[in-house]
Amino acid sequence: MPTGQTLLYFIYVLAAASVILAAESLYLSYAGRRYRIGTINRRLKRLAEEAPAEKTLQGLLLERGLTATGDFVFSAIGLNRLYTQSGITGNPLAFAATFVLAGLTLGLVFAFLLHFSGIVGLGIFLLVGFVLPLLVLRRARNKRIQKFAKQLPDALDMIVRSLRAGHPASVAIGLVAREMPDPLGTEFGIVSDEITFGLSLENAVRKLSQRVGFEGLHLLSVSLSIQSKTGGNLTEILHNLSSVLRERQKLRLKIRALSAEGRMSAWIISLFPVAMFLILQLAAPAYYGTVWNNPVILPVFTLFGIWALLGDFIMYRMVNFDF
Numbered sequence: 001m002p003t004g005q006t007l008l009y010f011i012y013v014l015a016a017a018s019v020i021l022a023a024e025s026l027y028l029s030y031a032g033r034r035y036r037i038g039t040i041n042r043r044l045k046r047l048a049e050e051a052p053a054e055k056t057l058q059g060l061l062l063e064r065g066l067t068a069t070g071d072f073v074f075s076a077i078g079l080n081r082l083y084t085q086s087g088i089t090g091n092p093l094a095f096a097a098t099f100v101l102a103g104l105t106l107g108l109v110f111a112f113l114l115h116f117s118g119i120v121g122l123g124i125f126l127l128v129g130f131v132l133p134l135l136v137l138r139r140a141r142n143k144r145i146q147k148f149a150k151q152l153p154d155a156l157d158m159i160v161r162s163l164r165a166g167h168p169a170s171v172a173i174g175l176v177a178r179e180m181p182d183p184l185g186t187e188f189g190i191v192s193d194e195i196t197f198g199l200s201l202e203n204a205v206r207k208l209s210q211r212v213g214f215e216g217l218h219l220l221s222v223s224l225s226i227q228s229k230t231g232g233n234l235t236e237i238l239h240n241l242s243s244v245l246r247e248r249q250k251l252r253l254k255i256r257a258l259s260a261e262g263r264m265s266a267w268i269i270s271l272f273p274v275a276m277f278l279i280l281q282l283a284a285p286a287y288y289g290t291v292w293n294n295p296v297i298l299p300v301f302t303l304f305g306i307w308a309l310l311g312d313f314i315m316y317r318m319v320n321f322d323f
Helices: 003-038 042-048 053-062 077-086 092-113 118-164 169-179 184-196 201-212 215-230 234-258 260-283 297-319
Strands: none
Touching: 042 053, 042 184, 053 184, 077 092, 077 118, 077 201, 092 118, 118 169, 118 184, 118 201, 118 215, 118 234, 169 184, 169 201, 184 201, 201 215, 215 234, 234 260, 260 297
16 A cells, blocks of 8 residues: 555544544533533522522422422322422423323324224323323432432431531531532422421421432431430431441442343343344345234234233342342
8 A cells, every 4th residue: 555545544544533532522521511510409509599598499399299388289199299209390280291192192193194993092092191101200210219319328427527516407407408419409408498497307307208209218207206206316326327328228239230130131031022023024024924914913912012021020020129
């Protein structure tokens, strides 16, 4: 190869590498800026808008599907609790209406435009309108609880150091609300505001446990309740609770590491038939012949689908531990 052509290729490689490095630098800069912005919790952002603290507290509660006093709005307490614990902000009725309208639209499209049967359209409507929002809320709640579980031991240690320095409990909780990012920062800020406006520490933490749904907060609520009735060293109680929660988190991560192979096997076993079906449909559309016109095919596929989902559920329960 001539020297000039080699030099030209080398310049091309350098130019491509420069573009890649420049793009990576811009991405890291943007991601870092977004992270710094995200470290300020939502409550502090709203307080920075110079709104009164009482209105800020009421706004934070209302956007989580609660009343201005922190109680559940709907009589369906389970659904209201799920929406609140998911951390999704906004009107819960608008959230539900969005999925119902989307399910209705997709059901009508499949039933009338794509000429599927009415049963298929009804199934799509029920799946998108009612099942999908529950799955979205459960996933959001689980991710939020995991973040909260990682932050809570550090928050308790911060409260312990503040108490040992001679600060009252309300001041220690306010310090956590200012220093910790979301979701813990805003939640402890709500606790701090509720204590400021007259609610007892025990009741404020109990409401916090209901809003988040993390079992560690239930332990904290019980500990504060016992301490308020029988007395005791609150600093030592919170320090021991922080150690217990940290050890539980270590054990949970260890179990996830040991069960990683089982979870990956479950994913592969579950997705392999679907992937092969799609590959055959693309590579050889006539592979299945006229089998789709057989009236038995829909019940058989439904039965096998339910059986596969049952197997997935069993594998999920085998590799996920609650303790």
